[in-house]
Amino acid sequence: MEELMEILQDLHPDVDFETEEHxxxxxxxxxxxIVSLIAEINExxxxxxxxxxxxxxxxxxxxxxxxxxxxxxxxx
Amino acid sequence: MxxxxxxxxxxxxxxxxxxxxxxxxxxxMFLLGASYLFYALAGTEYLAYILFTTVTVxxxxxxxxRNADRQTAYLKEHKGQLTKEEKKAYKDRQKSVRLxxxxxALLLNLGILAVVKYTNFAIANxxxxxxxxxxxxxxxxxxxxxxxxxxxxxxxxxxxxxxxxYLIDVYRGTVRAQRNFFRFxxxxxxFPQLVxxxxxxxxxxSQTLYxxxxxxxxxxxxxxxxxxxxxxxxxxxADRMLVGVNAVIGDPEAFQGAWVLVGMFFYALELxxxxxxxxxxxxxxxxxxxxxxxxxxxxxxxxxxxxxYWRRWHITxxxxxxxxxxxxxxxxxxxxxxxxxSRRRLGEAVGKRLPVYLSSFVxxxxxxxxxxxxxxFIVWGLGNWxxxxxxxxLEPLYDRFHQRFGAGGTxxxxxxxxxxxxxxxxxxxxxxxxxxxxxxxxFGTLFRARNWNILWDGSCLGLxxxxxxxxxLAAGTLLLxxxxxxxxxxxxxxxxxAKPYPVRFILxxxxxxxxxxxxAYGVGYDASQFIYNQF
Numbered sequence: 213m214e215e216l217m218e219i220l221q222d223l224h225p226d227v228d229f230e231t232e233e234h235x236x237x238x239x240x241x242x243x244x245x246i247v248s249l250i251a252e253i254n255e256x257x258x259x260x261x262x263x264x265x266x267x268x269x270x271x272x273x274x275x276x277x278x279x280x281x282x283x284x285x286x287x288x
Numbered sequence: 289m290x291x292x293x294x295x296x297x298x299x300x301x302x303x304x305x306x307x308x309x310x311x312x313x314x315x316x317m318f319l320l321g322a323s324y325l326f327y328a329l330a331g332t333e334y335l336a337y338i339l340f341t342t343v344t345v346x347x348x349x350x351x352x353x354r355n356a357d358r359q360t361a362y363l364k365e366h367k368g369q370l371t372k373e374e375k376k377a378y379k380d381r382q383k384s385v386r387l388x389x390x391x392x393a394l395l396l397n398l399g400i401l402a403v404v405k406y407t408n409f410a411i412a413n414x415x416x417x418x419x420x421x422x423x424x425x426x427x428x429x430x431x432x433x434x435x436x437x438x439x440x441x442x443x444x445x446x447x448x449x450x451x452x453x454y455l456i457d458v459y460r461g462t463v464r465a466q467r468n469f470f471r472f473x474x475x476x477x478x479f480p481q482l483v484x485x486x487x488x489x490x491x492x493x494s495q496t497l498y499x500x501x502x503x504x505x506x507x508x509x510x511x512x513x514x515x516x517x518x519x520x521x522x523x524x525x526a527d528r529m530l531v532g533v534n535a536v537i538g539d540p541e542a543f544q545g546a547w548v549l550v551g552m553f554f555y556a557l558e559l560x561x562x563x564x565x566x567x568x569x570x571x572x573x574x575x576x577x578x579x580x581x582x583x584x585x586x587x588x589x590x591x592x593x594x595x596x597y598w599r600r601w602h603i604t605x606x607x608x609x610x611x612x613x614x615x616x617x618x619x620x621x622x623x624x625x626x627x628x629x630s631r632r633r634l635g636e637a638v639g640k641r642l643p644v645y646l647s648s649f650v651x652x653x654x655x656x657x658x659x660x661x662x663x664x665f666i667v668w669g670l671g672n673w674x675x676x677x678x679x680x681x682l683e684p685l686y687d688r689f690h691q692r693f694g695a696g697g698t699x700x701x702x703x704x705x706x707x708x709x710x711x712x713x714x715x716x717x718x719x720x721x722x723x724x725x726x727x728x729x730x731f732g733t734l735f736r737a738r739n740w741n742i743l744w745d746g747s748c749l750g751l752x753x754x755x756x757x758x759x760x761l762a763a764g765t766l767l768l769x770x771x772x773x774x775x776x777x778x779x780x781x782x783x784x785x786a787k788p789y790p791v792r793f794i795l796x797x798x799x800x801x802x803x804x805x806x807x808a809y810g811v812g813y814d815a816s817q818f819i820y821n822q823f
Contacts, residue, residue, distance in 0.1 A: 239599070243610050244680065247618040247644055251627045260624075263616040264460035 213278050219252045220274055229274040236268040246271060253277075259284040289329045291483065291569050292522060299326070304508075304576055312500035319497075319577070320470055323479040327442065334441035337404075341397050342476045345451040346469055348393035349458040352386045353465040390459045394452060401448050408435045409661035443482035445658060449608055451476050454490040456612050463491045471498055480573040484566050486584040486604035493581070501578025506785065511576030513781050514568050516799055521565030523807035525764045528757055529558035530808075535751040537720045540730055545737030548717070548730045550748065555720050556713035557765065560589065563602070587772045589712075592704035594675050597712055605658075609651050618647040645677050652676075659719070664727070668718035675711065760806050 220229045227240055235241045241249070249271075250261045259281060270280045289296050303322050310318045328335055359382040363375065370378070415432045454475065457463040466472040474497060475490060536543045536551035543551065567584045574581045584603050591597035598606055617623060623643050631639030649670075656669020679686075690696060714731075721727040742748065749755065774780050784792055 242595070243614060244644055247615070247647070248640060250619050251624060251640065251643070254619075254624055255628065260621075261619060263611075263619055264462065266611070266615050266619070267462070 213274070215256055216253070216274060216278050216281065219249065219256065220277075223249060223252075233273045235273060236271045241271060249277075253281060257281050257285065259288055289326065291566065292519075292527075295329075299329075300573065307577055308503045312502060315501060315577075316471065316474055316498045319478065320474040323474065323477040323482070326479040327477060327482065330442040331439070333439075337400065337441040337444060338447060338477055340400065341448055341451050342469075342473045344393050344396055345455050345476070346466070346472045348389045349455050349465040350467070351389045352455075352459050355382055355386050355389075356461060358382070386459060390455060393455055397448050397452060401444060404438050404440055404444065406657070406661045407438060411435055443484075446485050446487055447476050447482060449605075450481075450487050453487065453608055453612060457490060463494075466490070466494065474498075478574075478579075480570040481581060484563070484570070485602075486567060486570070486582050487608050488582060488604065493579075496578075496580045499578070504578060507578055508576050510781050510785065511572045511574070513784075513796060514572030514575060516572075516796065516803065517781075518565045518568030518570075518572055519803050519807070520764070520799055521561040521568065521768070523803055525761060525768070526558050526562035526565060527808035528753070528761055529554050529561065531752045531757075532748075533558050533720065540721060540726050544730065544733035545739040546734070546742050547739070548734045550743070551720070552713045552717050556709070556716055557761075559716065561764075561768070587775060589709055590705055590772065591708050592701060593679060593708055594672065594711055595679060597708055598672070598676075605655075609655055613654060614647055614651045617650055618644060623647065641681065648673055648677065663724050664718050664721070667724045667727075668715055671715045671718060675715070 217229060220227070223245055224240065227235075229235075232238075232240065236246075246266060250266075253259070253261055261280070261284065265280060265284070270276055289299065307315055307318055307322075324335070327338060359379065362378070363370075411433050412435075418431055454463070454466075458465045466475065471494075475488075475493060478488075478493075478497065481488060532554045533551060536547050536554065564585050571581045571583070582604055584605075586600040586603065588597050588601035591600055623646075626646070627640065627643045630642040633639065634642065652669040652673035653666065654669075655672075656666040659665040659669070717730070718724065718727050721730060748758070753761075771780055774783075784795055787795075
């Protein structure tokens with residue numbers, strides 16, 4: 213989770229990812245952010261986030277994103 | 289049958305009455321019949337196209353889902369019996385079967401779209417290249433291919449995208465396939481949105497399209513009011529403005545310099561009133577029938593940047609391109625490798641942007657050509673791409689500027705809104721002049737203009753619009769602006785609905801009379817086709 217938080221903070225230092233629950237719904241993360249984020253996550257966690265995983269519910273919070281990473285790690 | 293024709297109003301009136309007369313459980317079937325009748329009235333020869341898309345996508349989706357279900361059942365049945373490698377090999381085999389089905393359906397349907405929409409564009413370009421070669425090598429007359437007589441089936445770009453969006457969703461497992469063929473046929477052909485969208489998602493529309501809608505006076509009233517508001521935008525503003533647009537844009541030799549600016553703003557207003565008015569009519573019809581369609585606009589001309597504008601204009605098209613083209617390209621294996629490569633070679637700052645810019649290029653090229661088979665639209669699309677990428681690259685610089693000079697107050701926000709409107713309008717100009725070189729030439733004349741006096745010396749009265757027309761346009765535009773400002777606090781119709789009956793009566797009857805008396809029809813006018821019909 214720490215590693216993910218670092219990636220998120222690098223992307224948007226001004227956002228409190230600990231508490232924010234509507235990153236996509238509130239348009240804090242846009243499509244460019246999501247694509248940049250996926251490139252970082254794929255490289256750091258050695259997984260492959262695909263287009264079908266790009267759903268608001270997977271990217272709305274750091275917790276949801278971490279759950280996605282864990283699921284993909286298990287599937288890999 | 290145009291939305292603005294008397295035939296359509298008659299069709300709609302009969303449809304709404306009969307819809308609420310047939311038993312509730314049969315209403316979706318009635319809508320399917322009405323949608324096919326609407327389509328047949330546009331040309332029976334086009335029925336084959338929409339039927340082909342419906343059948344191929346329906347069948348491919350079922351096969352894909354059957355395969356996915358079989359895979360899940362097999363893995364569950366053999367849980368603990370397969371090694372990791374065996375499991376992976378099995379999954380890969382099944383995935384390739386699903387991939388074959390989706391590729392076949394995509395190729396067939398995009399192939400048809402490409403043939404009917406782009407063949408003559410390809411021939412025109414080929415002829416141009418052959419002609420240039422002929423001239424360059426002094427061979428005199430070069431061989432020229434003749435154009436094909438291909439008519440574009442109504443709404444093909446919209447229903448193809450809607451159906452393919454559903455297919456991709458089934459492939460991704462985000463929606464279950466629709467097993468009832470006729471229900472699926474209604475999803476593809478639902479008549480109000482066939483003409484110009486919005487491009488609905490199956491997951492959203494299926495929630496409301498097949499439901500048993502009881503007659504709800506409130507919903508019907510709100511729906512009819514929205515239809516009336518749509519007609520106001522279309523007939524009172526857009527079609528009146530069209531006269532001025534045609535005069536200025538249609539004769540680039542005569543209307544240069546400051547006239548380009550006039551044409552640009554006239555076209556921006558016309559397109560806004562035309563397209564949002566059409567969508568108001570579409571969503572209003574659906575609401576009258578108890579069906580909820582996704583909103584396609586969110587007061588786009590209040591956007592502070594081009595990026596924000598594209599989140600608020602033609603929303604369903606933008607999200608379609610994002611979800612089904614931009615994301616898959618951006619996160620595919622090749623792009624991930626390219627990302628690593630470019631970051632290694634060019635450094636973090638530039639390297640990580642390059643793949644995103646490349647994916648965006650593909651999306652904006654596709655967006656351009658989706659709008660029409662001409663270089664005008666391609667240049668318009670790529671113009672948007674260029675501005676967006678420059679803005680994205682310079683964003684840190686803007687942020688520093690904003691912090692340094694404390695920009696962010698109301699005055700600065702108004703400046704940003706006006707700047708975005710100007711930018712959007714300038715880019716849109718590529719759509720309307722007859723060719724890209726003419727557009728550039730016209731922009732050139734704008735900077736050499738010596739005729740700014742036309743803006744106030746009465747020359748604008750020579751465009752076929754009378755002082756009364758300008759008065760109606762000004763009042764109509766102010767009303768649009770006022771309603772947009774009021775919409776920031778929620779639905780205006782809902783608020784009017786809560787008012788006492790006399791207030792509601794005066795407001796809606798007043799709007800009805802305005803459309804009736806000042807709508808652009810009758811002598812000298814011909815209610816025109818919606819601009820987005822042709823896409």
